[in-house]
Amino acid sequence: MAIIPPLGAVGASPAVAFEPAVRPLTSPGSADEKDGVDFGTAVVNALENLQASHATTDRLAEAAATGDLRAVEDYMVMATETQLATQLTVAVRNRAVESFNEIMRMQV
Amino acid sequence: MIVSDATMRALHTALTGLNARRQAAEDNIANVETAGYTAKKVDFEDSLRTAIERGEPRAVDISVTRSLAPTRMNGNNVAIDEEMVGLTETALRHQLVVEGMNTKFRLLRTSIVGQ
Numbered sequence: 266m267a268i269i270p271p272l273g274a275v276g277a278s279p280a281v282a283f284e285p286a287v288r289p290l291t292s293p294g295s296a297d298e299k300d301g302v303d304f305g306t307a308v309v310n311a312l313e314n315l316q317a318s319h320a321t322t323d324r325l326a327e328a329a330a331t332g333d334l335r336a337v338e339d340y341m342v343m344a345t346e347t348q349l350a351t352q353l354t355v356a357v358r359n360r361a362v363e364s365f366n367e368i369m370r371m372q373v
Numbered sequence: 374m375i376v377s378d379a380t381m382r383a384l385h386t387a388l389t390g391l392n393a394r395r396q397a398a399e400d401n402i403a404n405v406e407t408a409g410y411t412a413k414k415v416d417f418e419d420s421l422r423t424a425i426e427r428g429e430p431r432a433v434d435i436s437v438t439r440s441l442a443p444t445r446m447n448g449n450n451v452a453i454d455e456e457m458v459g460l461t462e463t464a465l466r467h468q469l470v471v472e473g474m475n476t477k478f479r480l481l482r483t484s485i486v487g488q
Contacts, residue, residue, distance in 0.1 A: 329384075330386065330473070331422045340469075351484065352483055355488060
């Protein structure tokens with residue numbers, strides 16, 4: 266979609282690539298040691314998957330417009346999946362903002 | 374418009390083309406007994422396909438041509454059965470494209486409203 270900025274920019278933004286100053290207490294070893302995918306990468310991967318899902322739905326929609334779409338069910342399933350994935354992304358974002366606000370209101 | 378991307382413009386063009394085809398089929402059915410009337414045909418798919426590849430899905434010419442099929446004694450060449458089948462197919466495709474347009478608008482609304 267034209268109005269969504271390219272995801273390369275999201276990955277490069279300081280908010281996502283930010284390295285926490287406080288290391289997790291459970292890994293007292295070296296600072297480079299990481300088990301699993303870190304949060305920023307997970308978020309970027311999820312957004313990239315969503316973007317790819319949007320692109321596939323758009324391609325199928327264009328096929329429907331030109332009359333080349335033979336499997337209508339593929340398009341309907343893909344469109345609904347994309348809709349649900351977008352709603353999930355928005356829900357996660359809302360929860361993240363909510364958590365941030367709650368932490369900001371904490372008494373210290 | 375700021376909210377419509379290339380896909381939505383392509384769907385919009387398809388709706389315009391399908392509307393023109395429906396109108397042509399209705400004209401043909403209405404004139405099935407008119408002496409000297411030749412059936413109208415609407416084509417936009419090939420033009421739309423190249424327009425999408427060019428990235429300008431609104432720059433499509435919807436061409437209306439006259440059928441060159443052999444005519445009957447009164448100079449009319451409307452095939453009523455073909456027109457009826459074509460009308461139903463056009464209506465179904467119209468429904469599919471409208472559904473596609475609605476899907477795009479729903480996605481956009483979800484992203485804008487944030488819930």
